[in-house]
Every structure is written in C-alpha cells, then in structure tokens.
Amino acid sequence: MSNPFGGFTITSPLSSISHSPLHDLQSNCIRDYFGPTCQTVADCLVSKGPSTCAELISHIRRQCKRDVNSERLKLVQNLEPLAKSRKLAHLNLARGSEENGFIVEGATVRAALIVLIQHSLVKIIPPVKTAEVVGKNLKHRYAFECDRAIYIQRYPRFVEYAQKVYQETGAALIEELIVRGRMGTLEAIKESVECVLRYLSVDGDGETSDDEKKVLVQKAVDTMKIMIDDGYIELVPPIEDKSDSSSKNHILPKDRQDNSTSNNDVGNDELMEPFCSTDFVEVCARSILDLGQYKKAFIPGAVWRVNFKMFHAALRAFYLGRLVAERYSQVQFSGAIVSAALKFTAAKEFSPKYKPTYASEEQRQRMLEEKTVFTPDDIMDFLPPVVLTELKNKAGGARANLSSSLSAMATFVYPPVIDEIEDANGHPLGGKFEIASRQLLAYLRGRIFHQIIKDHFGDVAARICSILEAKGHLESESVAEDAMVPAKDAREILHQLYKSNYISMLYLHQSKQHNPSNAMYLWCVDKKRLKDTVLKNVCRALVNLRLRRQHEAQLGKDWIERAKLAGDTDENDSDMDKINYNKFCLGLERIENACLQLDETLMILKEFDS
DSSP states (O other): OOOTTTTOOOSOTTOOSSOOHHHHHHHHHHHHHHOHHHHHHHHHHHHHOSBOHHHHHHHHHHHHBOOOOHHHHHHHHTOOOSSTTSOOOOOOOBSSOGGGTOOOOHHHHHHHHHHHHHTTSEEEEOOOOOTTSTTSOOOOEEEEOHHHHHGGGGHHHHHHHHHHHHHHHHHHHHHHHHHHSOEEHHHHHHHHHHHHHHHHHHHOSSOOOHHHHHHHHHHHHHHHHHHHHHTSEEEOOOSSOGGGTTOOOOSSOHHHHHHHSOSSOOTTOTTTSOOOOOOHHHHHHHHHHTSHHHHTTSOTTOEEEEOHHHHHHHHHHHHHHHHHHHHOTTSTTHHHHHHHHHHHHHHHHHOGGGOOOOSSHHHHHHHHHTTTEEOTTTTGGGSOHHHHHHHHHSTTHHHHHHHHHHHHHTTOOSSOOEEEEEOSTTOTTSOEEEEOHHHHHHHHHHHHHHHHHHHHHOHHHHHHHHHHHHHOSBOHHHHHHHHTSOHHHHHHHHHHHHHTTSSEEEEEOSSTTOOGGGOEEEEEOOHHHHHHHHHHHHHHHHHHHHHHHHHHHHHTHHHHHHHHHHTTOOTTOOHHHHHHHHHHHHHHHHHHHHHHHHHHHHIIIIITTO
C-alpha cells in the first residue's frame, strides 16, 4: 500500500532535532509564507544563534551538500559544451531538491536572508567598534526573531482589525505593508490606493475617474497619518548610526541599504528626487505630501512597517474587556471601559503623540511608573461612540458616570479588575485608576487550564487539579477525601495527570533505607510546569492542524484551480463534483476555525504578557 503522505515534506534539513513544538510552529509559519529556502536559513539561525553571513553559508553547506568524488567533479568541470550557445556542464551538489530546503549556493542563502530582514524576522547586529579594531574588516551578525515568526499566522486577523477601525483604506495599507515587509511613504500610499482601486473594479462596472482617484489618494494619506499617530505603523529603526556607515561588509547592496535602514537618509529620498512619472496616483500623492501639514508626520526618506505589538495590545484589550463584561455584567459598559483603558495604555507606549520629552531623569522614572495609570478623561477618546454618548446623556455628565463605574469595578475581588490609585471622591479629575491586567490574565489562563484538563481527563481530574492548586502538597488519601471520590480512582487519576506532566510529585523518605513502602508521596501543582505543558500541547496541536490543512490543500489543488478558472458558469461540473467540492471546502473551513481558536489560546498563554 502506498503512503499518502510520502511526498509531503514539512521540515528543512536543519530543523531542530529536539522538535520543540514552539520552534516547529515558527518554522512551519515561515515555510508556509516564504518557502522552504527561507525556512532552512531560519532554522540555521535558530540552531547556531547570531551568526555572520559566511558562517551561515558554511553551516548550511555542511548540512545540505552531498559527498561527491573529487575526480568526478573535475571531469564534469572540464567538459566542453556541445555547442556554442550551450552552457558548461554543472553538477548538482545538494543532497536533495531546493523544494525540500536543500541549498548550497551562497547567493541563494543571501537572497533568503534579505527576505527575512525585509520582513523584520531577522535582526542585524552591527559590529562593536573599539580602539583595537578600528580600520579592520568588520562583519555584521544576524539573529532570528523567534517571536515575530508566530505573528505570520495572525496577518489576516490584523488586516480584519484594521478594516474594522480604519475601513477599506486602512486594511489595504496594512495588507500592503505586511506583504512587502517595509515600504517608503510614497510607495505605501500608491500601492494601497491601487489595492482599493482593484477592489472597486471587481465590485463596480465602470472605470474610476481622476477626481475619485484624487479623493482616494487624499483618504490614503490621511489614514496613514492617523495610523502612524495611533501607533499601528512605525518607523523602521536604523541598522547603525550615520557615523558608523563606513562598514563595507553588510549583506545588502547600497541601494537596498538606503531603502531599508535609516529614516534620516536623504540620499535616496523618494519625495525630494526629480521625477517624470505619468502615473496620476503618484503625481497626486506627491502633491499632497508636499503640503506643510504632512511634512512633520512623513519624514523625508522614512521607511515604515507594521507595529505588531500595537495590534497585539489592541487584541489583548478586546479579550480582557470581553472577560470583564462576561464576569461582571452588573456594571454597565464594564467591558468597554476596560478595553478603552488598555487601549489608552498601549497608545501611551507605542503612539508618537503620547511620547513626552523628559526634562530630567526623575521625571522620566515617574512617567515610567505611571505608564498604566489613567483618569476618566484620558480614556474617553477610546470609548465606543455609543457608550460615550450614553454616559454624557446621564445625569452628572460623562466624567462623573465614568468615575462611579470605575470605583464600582474597583470593589470586585475575584478576579480584581481595577486598582483605585487615588480616591475618586473629591478628586478634580475623577480619580486615578489602574487595570489589574496580570490578575485578569491569570484568571483567564486558569479557566483555560481547567477546561483543557476537563476535556482530556474528565471532571474529577479538573477538580483534583483545582484542589491541589488551592491547598498545596497533599497525599492521595487527602486528595480523594477532598475530591469526594474513592481512593483507588483518585490514585489512578493522579498518576495519569503526573504522566502527562500536569502535576508534580514530592518523594519524601522517612528512613535512611529508602524503602518505598514507608515513603510519603505528596502531590502538588507547579504553575510554571503546568503552563509550559499546556503551551507545548497547544503548539503541537496547532502545528498538526496547520500541516493537515496544508496537506488537504495539496491534495485538493485540482479543486482550487478549477474554482479559479470556473467563472460564473459551472456547466461542465456534475452534481457529484459539486458535492465533493463542497465537502472539500467545508473540511478546510473547519480546520481554519480550529486553528483560529488555538491561536487565540496561544496568544493568551504566551503573547499577552509582553
């Protein structure tokens, strides 16, 4: 019987031998988005750590190059071409095909490294210049940003959020920045407008007029300025200072360095150089960007990228707000208020308009301590318009009603929601408050742990874990008594949980002979161990679901191609073909929904702490 998974390759030649589920997930995301060549380079950086380009090429060649007889290699190199137009004979030195990640050419490794740098998945570490190495041949090192690789599977979620907040223009801008990694100001505006025009051409019948294009360009410029001020788009930091630009061993060519390094480089300024473009969109964008109101926001020569941390902070505010609304529904708009406060905290951290200039170090330390503190006036701009309107229409006004709601939420204990820093009574600003985000996240994770154990081992196992977490170290008889189950069943469940690494056991000896019959076995829950186990299981399940989806898409690629070429008429499809195609689409949709749910769990367990 043939193996249906025989031709499905999922790893690179340099994949980690330990097969850490988190590393497997990061590697699979890169392979799915960038291809097997970039996956090989990323896995090499994970295994070796920060390395130079020469070290990467050498290590990849050792792993991917096959053993070739030197005499045979000389014979092939000395062969003359059969005709003048033909090239010299070439011997493939790789152990496998490039589709499976086997690469030996240095140019291929450099190209893959440039792609990863362009998408901020690889960080460039400039050489440290000291008095002893001045004038020597200095080389840059490259480090893989492991956490950013997981963001790849959340790109559609970020585009959907941008569409919800900033409409189609904001979604097109974020989508183009995600696809291209980094873009200049003019390029980002032009590509986003063209993306919206393609969307309109699909829905509409006629062509878009020049006046409508001009309105779209103006809207794209305004939307990009707002998203920069809100912190969802950020400047790409320079690789090195202007004074350190004498290093000549950088991997990027000179023209690429100017486009992707510093925001202060005016040598390649796309807004100031002369142009003779006939593109109407580009001409309109240049004329609008020359206005004085946009010169402060759009720095000449700036390079932009998506600020994924700000998107994560917005998603974190949404999930915690939904939790508070579910847990404490007795306070009106409790979820919206918590979400607004968390969004304000994220804006203070990432938005340029909230970054103050510190007059002294003492003032800077004070601002860092009060980063999460807010007043009712601070979060009014982040409330939904419907909620803000209703608060204003109530007696006392928006500030008084918002302050009373915050004070009411400060009395909740399990879980705590808000800490009242300064009493609201008599306060000129309505009081000062702080969101108890750590306690909310701990409560939400506790619910996740309880539900996972309940689904895998049953209600009794979940009850036993809760008892051990609350009371600490207990013997099996005490656990059985507290859980109200027979001692035999309790011991069996405890050993199942211990085998699955959910609980821990403390082995105490009462004598020097180490007799097991006289020893004491105390069971407990180690929260760090429990979290690591659940995180690994979630990553492993997510990897398996992604592989299943990729395999199903590979098996059903004929269905996908036929759907692309079908058009409006399906006269050549039989009823059985339609049934099979609907089953195929339904299966992919179920896998996608499962991946989204697991990814939400992964965000809560891993990402929301940062």
